[in-house]
Amino acid sequence: MSHYIYLAVNFFAVIICFIFSFHPKIKFNRHFKAFLSASIVVAVFFIAWDIWFTAHGVWWFNDRYLIGIRILGLPIEELLFFICIPFSCVFTYYCLDLFFRLDWNKNAEKFLVVFSIITCIILAIIFRDKIYSLVTFITTAATLLTLFFILKVRWIGKASFIYFILMPGFFAVNGILTGTGLDTPIVNYNPKDFMGFRMLTIPVEDAVYGYEMILWNLFFFQKFKRNEQN
Template sequence: MLSYTYLLINFFTVFICFIFSFHHKIKFNKHFGAFFAASFIIGSVFIIWDAWFTKIGVWWFNDKYITGIKILQLPIEEVLFFICIPFSCLFTYFCLDKFFKLDWKPVPEKIFVIISILITLSIGLYFNEKIYTSLTFITTACSLFVLYFVLKSRWIGKASFIYLLLMPGFLLVNGILTGTGLESPIVNYNQNDFIGVRIFTIPIEDTIYGYELILWNIYLFLKFKK
C-alpha cells in the first residue's frame, strides 16, 4: 500500500476540486479544454526541467512510495503532479475571481511586480552556485518580467494573493512529499544544490517553483479560455 502514497496524494489534491467543477454556479468543467491545453504546454516544460534535475541528482524519489511506472525516468506520480496541482490552483483562482473582486489597482501591482523581480533576481544571482536556488529564482524573475511588461498581464497581484491563500494546502501536500508524517521523504534533495532554508520540511525554493508554475498555467489558461 505504501507504493501508492504519492499517487493518493495527487488524487486527494484534485478530487474535491474536480467534483465541484461541475457545480451549476461554477461550471469550471466548461473550461477543461483550456486547462488541459495550458497544463500540457507548461507541464511539458517543467517535466523536462524535472527530468534534468533528477538525472543530475538535484533531487530523487523514494521507491518505497511510488508505483514504479516511469516516464522520462520520472515516476508517473511526478508527471501527474504537473496536472493535479495546477488543476486545483486554477480551479481556486477561477472560483475566487468569479465570486470576489480581487483585482489590484495598477500602481500597487506594478510596485509589487518590480519588487518581486528585484528580490528573486538578487537571490538567484547571490546563490549562483546552488543550481536549484539560482535557476528557480532567476527564471521566476524573468517570468514576472515577461508576463507583466511584455505580455501585459494585469492579474499577477490577484494571482499572487490567491497563491498565498493556497499556501496551507501547498504546505500540506509538499510537506508530505518532503517527509512530514512519513518515515522518510518521498522527494529527497541534494543539500549542495539549494540554500537549506526550509518551511517545516519544505525547501523554500519549492514555493517559488510552484509560484512560477502556476503563473504560466494561469496565463495560458486565460488565453485559451477566450
C-alpha cells in the first residue's frame, strides 16, 4: 500500500474541492476549462524546472511511495501534483472572492509586493550558490515584478492572504511529501542545493515555490475565464 501514498496525497488534496465545485451557490465546474487551460500553461514551465532539477539531483523521489510510472523522468504523481494542488488553491480563492470582500488597499498591496521582491532578491544573492534557493527567489521576484508592475494585476494582496489561509493544507501535503509521518521522505533534497531552513520537514523554498506557482495559475485562470465570458 505504501506505493500509493503520493497518489493518495494528490487525491485527498483535491477531492473535497472537486465535489464542492458543483455546489449550486459556487458552480466552479463552469470554469473547469479555464482552470485546465491555466494549469497546463503554468505546468509547462514548472515541469520543465522539475525535470531539470530531478535530472541534476537537486531533488529526487523515493520509489517506495510511487506506483512506478514515470514520464520524462518524473513520477506520474508529480505531474498530477501540478493539477491537483493548483485546483484546490484556485477553487479556494474563487470561493473566498465570491463570498467575501478581501481586496487590499493599493498602498498596502504595493508595499507587500515591493517588500517581497526586495526580500527575494536579497535571499537570492545571499544563497546564490544554492541552486534551488537561487532559482526560486529570482523567479518569484520576477513573477511579482511582472504581475504587479507590468501586467498591472491588483489581487496579489488578496491572493497572498488566501495562500496564508491555505497554510494548514500546505503543511499537510508538503509535510507528508517531505517525510512527516513517514519512515523516509517521498521527495528528497540535496543539502548543498537549498538553504537548509525547514518548517518542520518542509524546506522554506517549497512555500515560495508554491506561492509563485499559484500566482501564475490565478493569473491565467482569470484570463481564460474572462475569455469564456466574452
